[in-house]
Amino acid sequence: MRKFFTLFFKHNALLLFLAYCSIALLFMKLEREDAFSKLQTSGIEFGAGVNEKLINLTSLLNVDKENQRLMLVNRDLLMKVLNHETTAVDDRNRRKILDSPTFNASGFTMARVVDRKFSERENMLVINAGWSNGIKKDMTVLVPEGLVGRVISVSEHYARVMPLIHTDFKVSVVSDSSNCTGILSWSGGAESVAQIEHIPISSHLKLNERMLTSDFSTFAIRGIPVGKVVRIKPDKLFYSIDIRLAVDFSSLTQVLVAPLKIEPEKVAISNDSTLIEQIP
Amino acid sequence: MQEFGFSRLALFEAFPDALSVFIAFLAVTEGKKTSTSFGFAAGILEGFFSGNNLGLHMLANTSGGFLAGYFHSPEDSHATAKQKTRRFYGAVLTAEFSAHTIITTGYNPLGLSPEYRIVTMGLLASLMSVILAFIANRLFLKKTFAA
Numbered sequence: 001m002r003k004f005f006t007l008f009f010k011h012n013a014l015l016l017f018l019a020y021c022s023i024a025l026l027f028m029k030l031e032r033e034d035a036f037s038k039l040q041t042s043g044i045e046f047g048a049g050v051n052e053k054l055i056n057l058t059s060l061l062n063v064d065k066e067n068q069r070l071m072l073v074n075r076d077l078l079m080k081v082l083n084h085e086t087t088a089v090d091d092r093n094r095r096k097i098l099d100s101p102t103f104n105a106s107g108f109t110m111a112r113v114v115d116r117k118f119s120e121r122e123n124m125l126v127i128n129a130g131w132s133n134g135i136k137k138d139m140t141v142l143v144p145e146g147l148v149g150r151v152i153s154v155s156e157h158y159a160r161v162m163p164l165i166h167t168d169f170k171v172s173v174v175s176d177s178s179n180c181t182g183i184l185s186w187s188g189g190a191e192s193v194a195q196i197e198h199i200p201i202s203s204h205l206k207l208n209e210r211m212l213t214s215d216f217s218t219f220a221i222r223g224i225p226v227g228k229v230v231r232i233k234p235d236k237l238f239y240s241i242d243i244r245l246a247v248d249f250s251s252l253t254q255v256l257v258a259p260l261k262i263e264p265e266k267v268a269i270s271n272d273s274t275l276i277e278q279i280p
Numbered sequence: 281m282q283e284f285g286f287s288r289l290a291l292f293e294a295f296p297d298a299l300s301v302f303i304a305f306l307a308v309t310e311g312k313k314t315s316t317s318f319g320f321a322a323g324i325l326e327g328f329f330s331g332n333n334l335g336l337h338m339l340a341n342t343s344g345g346f347l348a349g350y351f352h353s354p355e356d357s358h359a360t361a362k363q364k365t366r367r368f369y370g371a372v373l374t375a376e377f378s379a380h381t382i383i384t385t386g387y388n389p390l391g392l393s394p395e396y397r398i399v400t401m402g403l404l405a406s407l408m409s410v411i412l413a414f415i416a417n418r419l420f421l422k423k424t425f426a427a
Contacts (some may be wrong), residue, residue: 012313012314013311013313013346013349014313014346014400016313016316016317017312017342017343017346018315020316020317020319020338020342021339021342021343023338024320024323024335024336024338024339024342025335025339026335027334027335027338028333028335028339029335030335031333031334031335032414046328046329174379273416
């Protein structure tokens with residue numbers, strides 16, 4: 001026994017080494033049987049967590065540069081998306097007008113509504129076609145659904161349009177079945193309803209009759225739809241009539257500008273009574 | 281430090297081992313038992329952090345610690361600082377090479393040949409560890425060996 005302890009103390013480092021090696025070998029054996037999988041998993045979790053923190057710390061140092069780079073990428077992407085979206089919308093609206101089966105748009109100038117001043121008493125549209133596109137004052141602005149308004153001033157690339165729903169706007173209209181003629185105007189309020197004046201109570205105008213622009217108009221070509229009669233109320237001499245307008249002004253994006261109606265002789269004869277005497 | 285710092289200083293897949301340097305220092309100053317025990321503990325830590333081969337790391341570092349213990353320089357040996365430093369470098373070389381050899385024998389994640397793993401990479405890793413030991417000696421251990 002004494003010899004054993006002498007031997008142990010003399011070679012205790014070797015015995016310690018052997019003991020550690022035995023434990024290590026036991027661990028190796030147990031590892032193969034997945035007994036330490038939980039310990040290994042937590043080791044991986046810990047190592048990965050520390051690594052992630054280290055990477056985050058490094059990236060924090062470069063966060064300004066990275067933010068700047070991402071902002072530039074975002075800006076480029078946003079520009080691309082906006083360009084694509086606006087092109088798609090423009091193309092859809094253009095096709096809607098050109099593909100309309102009941103409307104021949106040849107000879108008309110197409111324009112986009114780029115601005116709209118809207119208040120309870122005033123509406124004004126700005127379109128992106130001006131005198132460089134052949135636009136002139138008093139041209140008729142319309143869409144396949146109906147009359148929009150008239151051009152009141154023109155610049156090189158833009159034109160201002162007084163829409164039908166403007167208190168100063170007036171146009172001569174005629175009903176499509178009873179041929180009653182009147183003057184259409186808008187007195188404010190709801191933008192989908194306008195009024196017709198000067199239709200005598202002796203006329204045979206009925207509800208739901210369609211109203212079109214007439215030959216009497218000094219600027220609009222005839223036959224453009226304006227709206228449908230929704231209310232007829234007899235007054236002393238004339239009917240008080242409301243019509244629901246054919247055009248939805250709230251969603252107006254693309255319009256057509258009709259060529260100018262040139263009737264100088266008609267205008268002259270309307271304004272100057274002396275000409276009548278000269279005609280044989 | 282080893283797991284998240286020195287292991288990133290890889291050159292041809294070999295990197296310096298700070299644990300071997302520390303075990304070698306303990307082997308020279310404290311003796312075989314201490315370096316063996318610390319080798320064992322370092323193996324547990326290394327195996328835990330690496331997430332695999334816990335037993336293999338324990339075995340490798342225990343062996344490294346035990347073998348480095350042969351370079352022990354007892355206080356009554358009257359060895360000079362230069363002799364202690366040489367023993368220290370020898371202990372680093374022995375601890376690292378033996379630990380590296382055991383690990384590469386039991387684990388071959390890159391599928392390299394045993395000769396290449398043991399001779400080339402083992403020697404390269406040992407050399408890098410000696411360089412680390414040299415830097416550590418210059419910065420921190422010089423006074424300890426001189427005492």
